[in-house]
Amino acid sequence: MMPPSFLDRVVRFLASIRLTAVCLVLALGVVFWGTLAQVEMGLYRAQHEFFRSLFIYWGPARAAWRIPVFPGGYLVGGVLLVNLIAALGKRFALTPKRLGLWLAHVGLILLLLGQLLSDLLSQESTLHLREGQARNYSEAERETELAVVEAAGADTDNVVVIPQRLLAQEKTIAPGRLPFAVRVRKFFANSEVAEPTAAAAQPAAATQGIGRHAIVRGLARATAMNTRDVPSAVVEIETPQGSLGTWLLSEFIGEPQSLVWSNRTYQLTLRPRRYYTPYHVQLVRFQHEVYPGTDIPRHFSSRVRLSRADTGEQREVLIYMNNPLRYAGATYYQSGFDPDNHGTILQVVRNPSWLTPYLACALVGAGLLIQFAIHLWGFVFKRRTA
Amino acid sequence: MALAWAGCGREQVQEYQVARESPPGQPPALPSGHSDMTAAAAPALDCKPPSDWQEADRGQMRVASFRVSGGEGQQAEVSVIPLPEPAGTVLDNVNRWRGQVGLAGVAEAELAGLAQPVEIAGQAAKLYEAVGVHPDTGKRASILAAMMPRDGVVWFFKMSGDADLVAGQKRPFVEFLKTVSFPERAPAGQPGAAPAP
Known part of the structure; x- marks a missing residue:
């Protein structure tokens, strides 16, 4: 028997379940450490240094140098992505018996890819409007x-x-x-x-x-x-x-x-x-209702007018909690308001890959369901023929 | 590569042409009953200072500025500065003021204990007082300061100077805050009302 070539060994290593386990343990470590670090660093810096990086660096206080001490989110996620793709190619050939596993792995790959795309392509911004004010930018x-x-x-x-x-x-x-x-x-x-x-x-x-x-x-x-x-x-x-x-x-x-x-x-x-956007959003009216006798918000909403010069579109939309405005690839969420109740703060999210987590979860769910059904069918069929 | 390009493409110098903010005829007219808030009027306020305060050079950041003199060459100054929101949290600003008179910063939980209720333009506000030693001059110095957010602008009212003089001027300063009023903004296309310190 021919000994496996170097390439074979590399592919086998990349497709191994051990590598998956190591990546998952490292991911747990990154999430745990990154969560604790938010106390000192705040959310945004911790996100940047722990999750949006290849390595997590450490250095003594006030020192100009830092050394990498742990893999960062990008590295762990990247290796896990390669691991899943290699495993899919090497161990889960698309056969009727393994359709479920195959779909579940494709779903996981899509989930990781979608997260990377969101990270690279999504934009988060805010739109602060006073009543009557219109803006074409966030x-x-x-x-x-x-x-x-x-x-x-x-x-x-x-x-x-x-x-x-x-x-x-x-x-x-x-x-x-x-x-x-x-x-x-x-x-x-x-x-x-x-x-x-x-x-x-x-x-x-x-x-x-x-x-x-x-x-x-x-x-x-x-x-x-x-x-x-x-x-x-x-x-x-x-x-x-x-x-x-x-x-x-x-x-x-x-x-x-x-x-x-x-x-x-x-x-x-x-x-x-x-x-900037090719349309204006104008705050027509902001409403803030509290429970009687308290300062506890019961409902707050922003009635905005969308106007787009190039298409002549003009319409009013009511934005409130859990009812965002989705328009031209952007989603406007009710986020906050001015203390005098005459201004609103909308969070504007543009994420071209916002559908990928839904699709990925559907694929994983369908894959697991199919694989379970295949096993169940085999089990029931065996009992009948026994 | 495509992903890297997509991520980095947003970090280049960009050149574009945009409609000037609040252009005439655009956006559509407001429904009746809504005041026009689109005109970017310069922040302005009216106030009535005590007679012994002398008007001082406002510079470019202040809309009102006064100099107060006391015995033995003691000096204090009063400033009113509008800054676009958020202009820092209350805690950030209180600790900044404390740092200016050599005091250590306080935690959020201690903030409420330092606040003294005052009235600015008919609204309830909080006054903060910091007494310490000026880090540059080594003299006892004091700061009285209050901030009030309004229409996307945070107004800073501050008296700073020699500690004994500022202590004696605390009541006039609190009375001065009561006299502050914000004039209605001028209609779009007309100059905003000049600040009258």
Whole structure:
């Protein structure tokens, strides 16, 4: 008998049930450790460091180095996915007797793939509307972007947007549409902007705009669920003729700051990342009912008007708990409201692969049912013939 | 590769053209009985400061600013700053103020014990007081501060300065908060009412 080739051994290893067991135990470890870490790190950082990573890193406090100490969610999930695919190909050939097992494995593969797709493709943002207000964009509160806005006409703007990941690299960015480059001198993922006091020796944050009268300090990342980072950046505008100075941009400031170059005016602002839509959502009315004599919410709902200029569509929709609006690939959930009951906060989720978990569970369920039925049929048939 | 591309494609510089916010004629008119909240009016407020407070330079972040002088060269300043929500939690801000006078931060559970009830623009609000030593000057310093969210803006009312002077000005500051009022926003297309500190 020929000894198995190296490739055979690799495939056998990848398809082994032992590898499945190891992956499941490691996944348990990642979930357990990641859940505990949320106490210190907060949900979002823990998600990023434990589940959306190949490795979990550790390093002494205040040390600049960290070493990988445990596989992260992506690695465990990735190996499990390869393991399932290899097992499906090697051990579960599609025969009538194994149809159920085959379907269950396809379902599990789809579940893992769907989760990966959700992670890569889904967007979560919020839409905050006051009564009467309409918007054609939602905002990702935990991501920032630097927007350079120039009026393009009577009612349109040209917008150039630099995302947070590029800002954090603190390098020079030269977008093609702008006649100048944006050099990010300093980026703070979380910060505090304050007015300089006479006693403080810290110099003004920038040479232009509000930054001439403000100082900025970096802060530790916000970890609690009810807090968020306030990012800031100090940027220098570099033209072919030289520097125009530095600007302090911060979500703490909010107001856009002007920059004039070659007789054209640009507005600079650091704002929550925006996702634009080809339609407007307008809050017509927000309703909040409480149980009589208490502050306990009984029902809250948002009546919104959808208006889409390109199709002429106009309709009103009532959004309330467990009754979201699904439209154009986005789902609008009732998430919160303003303390004065005249504004609503809708969570907007875009997940192109939102159907995959349902399909995967249906496949696993159908597979197990078929496999059970095959076994039951065989058992009953054997008893009759015995 | 396709997945990696899909994930990373969102991290590039983007260039696009959009309709300016609140463009005329779009979105559709509001049903009757609804006030127009779409006009992005600048935050403004009216208030009546005590006669011995001197108006000071407002800079770009403040809508009202006053200087208060006491005996032996003591100084305090009062500022009113509107910031877009969320502008930090109450706990974040209280601990920031405490840090400015050299005090350690407090936990959420201790917050309620520090709050003193006050009235701002006819609404109930909470005043926080921090007395300590200024980390830069080494002098006893104090902060009185309150914050109030309204129409997507958090209003910060703050008095800071030499501890003895601020202690003596606490009652005038609380009375000043009562005088604050928010003018109705100007109709769209007209300039917002100028702040009258």
